[in-house]
Amino acid sequence: MLEKSLGLMFFLKKPQDYVEGLVSIYLRITVDGVRKEMSTKRFWDPEKWNAKANRAIGNKEESKNLNTYLDVLQNKAYDARTHLIDRGKIVTALAIRNIISGEDQRQWMLLTLFKTHNNGLEAMIGKGVAKGTHTNFETSYKHVSKFLKSKYKVDDINILSLDLEFIKKLYNWFRTVKDLNHNSALKNIANMKKIVLDCVDNGWLVADPFAKFEMTRDEVDTVYLTKEQVQAIANKKITNPRLSRVRDLFIFSCFTGLSFIDMKQLKRSEVSTTNGELRIYKNRQKTGTPAVIPLLPMAKGILKKYEHDEYCIVKDMLLPVLSNQKYNSYLKELGDMCGVEIELSSKIARNTFGTTITLANNVPMETISKMMGHKSLRQTQHYAKVLAIKVTEDMANLNKRLTKIKFMADSPILNEEKPKMRIV
Numbered sequence: 001m002l003e004k005s006l007g008l009m010f011f012l013k014k015p016q017d018y019v020e021g022l023v024s025i026y027l028r029i030t031v032d033g034v035r036k037e038m039s040t041k042r043f044w045d046p047e048k049w050n051a052k053a054n055r056a057i058g059n060k061e062e063s064k065n066l067n068t069y070l071d072v073l074q075n076k077a078y079d080a081r082t083h084l085i086d087r088g089k090i091v092t093a094l095a096i097r098n099i100i101s102g103e104d105q106r107q108w109m110l111l112t113l114f115k116t117h118n119n120g121l122e123a124m125i126g127k128g129v130a131k132g133t134h135t136n137f138e139t140s141y142k143h144v145s146k147f148l149k150s151k152y153k154v155d156d157i158n159i160l161s162l163d164l165e166f167i168k169k170l171y172n173w174f175r176t177v178k179d180l181n182h183n184s185a186l187k188n189i190a191n192m193k194k195i196v197l198d199c200v201d202n203g204w205l206v207a208d209p210f211a212k213f214e215m216t217r218d219e220v221d222t223v224y225l226t227k228e229q230v231q232a233i234a235n236k237k238i239t240n241p242r243l244s245r246v247r248d249l250f251i252f253s254c255f256t257g258l259s260f261i262d263m264k265q266l267k268r269s270e271v272s273t274t275n276g277e278l279r280i281y282k283n284r285q286k287t288g289t290p291a292v293i294p295l296l297p298m299a300k301g302i303l304k305k306y307e308h309d310e311y312c313i314v315k316d317m318l319l320p321v322l323s324n325q326k327y328n329s330y331l332k333e334l335g336d337m338c339g340v341e342i343e344l345s346s347k348i349a350r351n352t353f354g355t356t357i358t359l360a361n362n363v364p365m366e367t368i369s370k371m372m373g374h375k376s377l378r379q380t381q382h383y384a385k386v387l388a389i390k391v392t393e394d395m396a397n398l399n400k401r402l403t404k405i406k407f408m409a410d411s412p413i414l415n416e417e418k419p420k421m422r423i424v
Helices: 061-086 093-102 109-124 131-152 166-177 182-200 226-235 239-255 261-263 297-305 310-315 324-338 346-357 365-372 376-384 388-404
Strands: 006-013 023-031 034-044 271-273 277-283 290-294
Touching: 006 061, 023 061, 023 093, 034 061, 034 093, 061 093, 093 261, 109 131, 109 182, 131 166, 131 182, 131 277, 131 376, 226 239, 226 324, 239 261, 239 297, 239 324, 239 346, 261 324, 277 376, 290 365, 324 346, 346 376
Parallel strands: none
Antiparallel strands: 006 023, 023 034, 271 277, 277 290
């Protein structure tokens, strides 16, 4: 980086209607000919000021104290230039002034940066950012705001104050005051960490205060329905139109893997026939990842059932999806009616597609990943961990194949006598 010329000068700034008395002392910062001025928040008598030396005249204590203060400000300006150079920043008069005045640090307040980040997410909703992502960050922002008021009695805090102790206190507050489980607490902290790491990248923080904080989450059991439970719901005679529609939506999700929001936003243009096969071509609302889902007979039948539904026609929807709140509320009622002990939710329907409907029926992991719109195969492999029956079936099939080819069938190890153990 090229060396920047830096000029500093203290001067008295008299008001237009000045007659007599004390006047403000200002510091003029000049970098490569560009000037910025700032008040020193000190006042002095023009009669006792040396304009050439830019200092107070006299040997009295007040003159000495003022000159010492001005020397400190001057050194801060040089330190500010060094700070900017060390961090690869452009040295400007404005940047130096902001560091000396503390304006730079005032911009580094945690909640202020958090809110700026969230506003940026909000502007990107529908353009690569899901509405739920913005909502999650807003929730975390509100939690951290309440934490600061509760534990530190402040409305905001400078990012330079963040350390391991602060993060541990925040975690404990989430677990005790907010009564969140371990994973939920870490999720909120991870959202705050995103803001902090941006500060590290910008050079505002020298080190990551999260570096020594353990962010490992607990393994979560994936809840899904068995084949018998899916059949119990699908075959249940329901006379209530409201619950009948909710049942259809839930089963549709079980047979397509669509989340609630993707099912609600499903458009006619996203369902088309390819090589005689009806498929859904849709980008997941949450991640933007494309999903391709060939429709099974059950899913086709449900779409056809609502093809001429008045509600769907008026709302320009393929399915009569209500609000998420009502949907989940009615699902609980549906579960009780069908004798399913598991509390039904849109997430369980999606899990059921990934396990009972597909993986348990030998659909390859790569195909499931594509249909569910996962960003990586690792997300899909999570379902394989929980499906013990699949492991049993796979090993049974392996046993059949090995038996058929008589692999290791005549190994001498099976015909050897059992070795005698020598007791010492």
